[in-house]
Amino acid sequence: MEVQVTVNGQSHSADCEPRTLLVHFIREQLGLTGTNIGCDTSSCGACTVHIDGESVKSCTMFAAQARGADITTIEGLAADDGTLHPMxxxxxxxxxxxxxxxxxxxxxxATSLLSENPSPTETEVREGLEGNLCRCTGYHNIVKSVLAAAGGES
Amino acid sequence: MIPASFEYVEAASADAAIAALTEHGDEAKLLAGGHSLIPLMRFRLATPGVLVDIGRLDDLSYINDGGDHIAIGALTRHRALETSDMLAAEAPLLRHVASQVGDPQVRHRGTLGGSLAHGDPASDLPAALLAMGGSVVAKGPGGERVITADDFFTGFLETALGEDELLTEIRIPKAGGAGWSYQKFNRRAQDWAIVGAAVQLGANPGVALVNMGPAPMRAGGVEAAIASGSSAADAAAVAAAGTEPPVDLNGDEAYRAHLARVLVERGLIEAQT
Incomplete structure (x- = not known):
C-alpha cells in the first residue's frame, strides 16, 4: 500500500506492506536511522517520534496508521544551519x-513533555520520561538536561 | 518481531466498520490506538487476517455531559481523559486512572474503548468502569445496545461484544463528589499492575480489583461490608474472597491476596478522607 507522510517538513511517499511498523518505515523506507529500535516490545522508548506534535512509540504503530500525519524525528529537531535544538x-x-x-x-x-508542561518539576520530568529506559542508568543527568532545557536548574 | 501479514481495511465510518466486521467474521479485528493489539501481533499471539482501522473516526472521540452521566466516545485517547476538566469535576476516578496507564507515549495513542474491549484483567481502566458503575454502548448490524460493566467483562481477554459489534460510547454516572482512590502496585513505573484496586464511595459504592482473576472484577464482599458499615480494615479483609489471582514471577496467589487486602484498605481509607 502507498503511505504518504510528512517527515521533518518534507513530504514522503513509499510503498509498503500493511504490516510495516512505522519505525521500520522511517528507518528503511525513508533512510532516517536516528530513530532507534531498542526493546521491540513498546517498553523502552528508543523509537519515540512525534506524530502531530505528540510523542509516540513508532514500534507500536503501523505506517498505515500514520498516513497523512506530520511526523518529527530526531533528525528534524536541529535548525537547517546545524544549530542544535535547546533540548x-x-x-x-x-x-x-x-x-x-x-x-x-x-x-x-522530553520535547513532547515540555510542549505539554513547559515548566515541569523534577518529579514531573521523571514521570514524564517513564516510557523511556536508559540501560546505562544515566537518568540523573537526563533529568538534569530536561530541567536545564526548561529553563530551570541545571 | 514482525506481525503476520493481514489485509488492511480503513473504515470511513462506524457503520462501515460494522459492515467490514460482518463481512470478515472472526478473521477480523478492530484497530483503534493499537497499543494492546499491536504488541500481541508482534509476538504473533494474535494473527488476525483482516485489520479494520477505526483510528480515524474522530466523531467517536469526545467527552460530553449526558445529564446524569458523562458520555465518552470510544476512541477518546487516555491523554484526553487525563487532561479533561469535565472528568475532574464529574468522574475524577476515571481521570486519575487514565493517567496511570502505561506511559505518556502509550497515553497519546491508546483509547478508552480499545482498552475496555481488550478485556485485560491486568489493565487499569476496566477497574475504573466497574467501580464507577459504568456501561458501554455496542453498535452492531441490528442497532445499539447498552451493556453494563458488570455484564461486559466475561473472561480472559473476552467481553460481551459480539464479533460484528463496535464499542461506540462509554457512560460513566456522575460521581457527585464521592470519595475515590486508585491503588496500583507495580515494580516499574510503566508496568501493568501486579494488583490494583479502584474504589469509589458515595450512594453506590464500588470496589474493583485489577489482576485478581481471569477477568476484571468487582470485590462484591468488600462492597457489601461497606454497605453494612464495616471499617476499612474489616471490609478489606474479604478483598480476595472468591478471586482466582494469576501466578507468575511477580507473585503467587497468597501474595496477591495479601496485596488485594492491603490495597483495598488503603483505597478505602484514602477515599474516605
Missing part, C-alpha cells in the same frame, strides 16, 4: 547521555 544542547551540556542509544528517544519524549 539537544542541554543534553550535550549536562552530559545527558552515556552510550547514547536511548538518547534520540529521550530527546523526543
Amino acid at each position: 539537544q544542547q542541554a543534553f550535550m551540556e549536562c552530559h545527558g547521555l552515556q552510550c547514547g542509544y536511548c538518547t534520540p528517544g529521550m530527546v523526543m519524549a
Whole structure:
C-alpha cells in the first residue's frame, strides 16, 4: 500500500506492506536511522517520534496508521544551519547521555513533555520520561538536561 | 518481531466498520490506538487476517455531559481523559486512572474503548468502569445496545461484544463528589499492575480489583461490608474472597491476596478522607 507522510517538513511517499511498523518505515523506507529500535516490545522508548506534535512509540504503530500525519524525528529537531535544538544542547551540556542509544528517544519524549508542561518539576520530568529506559542508568543527568532545557536548574 | 501479514481495511465510518466486521467474521479485528493489539501481533499471539482501522473516526472521540452521566466516545485517547476538566469535576476516578496507564507515549495513542474491549484483567481502566458503575454502548448490524460493566467483562481477554459489534460510547454516572482512590502496585513505573484496586464511595459504592482473576472484577464482599458499615480494615479483609489471582514471577496467589487486602484498605481509607 502507498503511505504518504510528512517527515521533518518534507513530504514522503513509499510503498509498503500493511504490516510495516512505522519505525521500520522511517528507518528503511525513508533512510532516517536516528530513530532507534531498542526493546521491540513498546517498553523502552528508543523509537519515540512525534506524530502531530505528540510523542509516540513508532514500534507500536503501523505506517498505515500514520498516513497523512506530520511526523518529527530526531533528525528534524536541529535548525537547517546545524544549530542544535535547546533540548539537544542541554543534553550535550549536562552530559545527558552515556552510550547514547536511548538518547534520540529521550530527546523526543522530553520535547513532547515540555510542549505539554513547559515548566515541569523534577518529579514531573521523571514521570514524564517513564516510557523511556536508559540501560546505562544515566537518568540523573537526563533529568538534569530536561530541567536545564526548561529553563530551570541545571 | 514482525506481525503476520493481514489485509488492511480503513473504515470511513462506524457503520462501515460494522459492515467490514460482518463481512470478515472472526478473521477480523478492530484497530483503534493499537497499543494492546499491536504488541500481541508482534509476538504473533494474535494473527488476525483482516485489520479494520477505526483510528480515524474522530466523531467517536469526545467527552460530553449526558445529564446524569458523562458520555465518552470510544476512541477518546487516555491523554484526553487525563487532561479533561469535565472528568475532574464529574468522574475524577476515571481521570486519575487514565493517567496511570502505561506511559505518556502509550497515553497519546491508546483509547478508552480499545482498552475496555481488550478485556485485560491486568489493565487499569476496566477497574475504573466497574467501580464507577459504568456501561458501554455496542453498535452492531441490528442497532445499539447498552451493556453494563458488570455484564461486559466475561473472561480472559473476552467481553460481551459480539464479533460484528463496535464499542461506540462509554457512560460513566456522575460521581457527585464521592470519595475515590486508585491503588496500583507495580515494580516499574510503566508496568501493568501486579494488583490494583479502584474504589469509589458515595450512594453506590464500588470496589474493583485489577489482576485478581481471569477477568476484571468487582470485590462484591468488600462492597457489601461497606454497605453494612464495616471499617476499612474489616471490609478489606474479604478483598480476595472468591478471586482466582494469576501466578507468575511477580507473585503467587497468597501474595496477591495479601496485596488485594492491603490495597483495598488503603483505597478505602484514602477515599474516605
